[in-house]
Amino acid sequence: MRTVSAFAAGLLFGLGLLVSGMSDPAKVLGFLDLVGHWDPSLAFVMAGAVAVSALGTLAARRRGRPLLAPRLEIPTRRDLDLPLVAGAAIFGLGWGLAGLCPGPALTLLTVAPAQAATFVAAMIAGMLLVRLVPEPATDRDARRGGIRPEARGA
Amino acid sequence: MDGFTPVSALIGGAMIGTSAALFLILNGRIAGISGILGGLLASPSRETGWRVAFLAGLVLAPLAYGLVARLPAVTVGASLPLLAVAGLLVGFGSRLGSGCTSGHGVCGLGRLSPRSMAATVTFMTVAILTVLVTRHLIGA
Numbered sequence: 001m002r003t004v005s006a007f008a009a010g011l012l013f014g015l016g017l018l019v020s021g022m023s024d025p026a027k028v029l030g031f032l033d034l035v036g037h038w039d040p041s042l043a044f045v046m047a048g049a050v051a052v053s054a055l056g057t058l059a060a061r062r063r064g065r066p067l068l069a070p071r072l073e074i075p076t077r078r079d080l081d082l083p084l085v086a087g088a089a090i091f092g093l094g095w096g097l098a099g100l101c102p103g104p105a106l107t108l109l110t111v112a113p114a115q116a117a118t119f120v121a122a123m124i125a126g127m128l129l130v131r132l133v134p135e136p137a138t139d140r141d142a143r144r145g146g147i148r149p150e151a152r153g154a
Numbered sequence: 155m156d157g158f159t160p161v162s163a164l165i166g167g168a169m170i171g172t173s174a175a176l177f178l179i180l181n182g183r184i185a186g187i188s189g190i191l192g193g194l195l196a197s198p199s200r201e202t203g204w205r206v207a208f209l210a211g212l213v214l215a216p217l218a219y220g221l222v223a224r225l226p227a228v229t230v231g232a233s234l235p236l237l238a239v240a241g242l243l244v245g246f247g248s249r250l251g252s253g254c255t256s257g258h259g260v261c262g263l264g265r266l267s268p269r270s271m272a273a274t275v276t277f278m279t280v281a282i283l284t285v286l287v288t289r290h291l292i293g294a
Binding site: 002003004005006007008009010011012013014015016017018019020021022023024025026027029030032033034035036039040041042043044045046047048049050051052053054055056057059060063065066067068069070071072073074075077078079080083084085086087088089090091092093094095096097098099100101102103105106107108109110111112114115116118119120121122123124125126127128129130131133 | 157158159160162163164165166167168169170171172173174175176177178179180181182183184185187188191192195196203204205207208209210211212213214215216217218219225226227228229230231232234236237238239240241242243244245246247248249250251252254255256258259260261262263264265267268269272273274276277278279280281282283284285286288289290
């Protein structure tokens, strides 16, 4: 059941990317280009997505236990550290260069195969390269404090 | 303003939010794409099934869409070498920073996580500056 619901969630996510225009790199770049012919559409994508996601978080927390899993696994860390900010900055540089982030890149694999596969292969390489970065002491301490490693993968 | 599409943007955004909400309520997990893919690369274990299923749904979405309507036009302007560089940065940055547009942007902002707010402000700012430089300072 958990696999079926994950597939349905992934499918709905991908359909949302296509309907919203978020899967079109040209549209993403049009949003990021504030001084050009600015297209504010993606602000509406984010507004719609964050609003419904917020309701989902409230509902999930009120319920306590998920319907198909033993427990909620929501990241609990609140501290700001260098890997978070540096990682977000590196991510933003890549996002701004091509107009692609992980979700749309995967969704475009069947639409623009050569381009999307090039991006996704490099993205996977980048994800594997992170393992070469030494883990900061704070992360190890947080882990000892009982936070599950998965909490890193927001 | 070129091609401003607030209605489809809002509807599509609500679909993305609904996916994130359902995934949290049913599976108890954050619908963060980089986290789901990165977790698969990090430890192929009993966690593999739902991760592969979510990603398969994401990849197959255009085929499902194509059954009911014509796929929207997609323009990938970047060259293959630029896509490779951008992909490398996106993969590395999203794992180092514990999330991407979905995990930090959609899910993190939805629960008012301070880490996700900082990450979202950071990647939005850097992406906007990157487009400013590549389109208007270098590419002009």
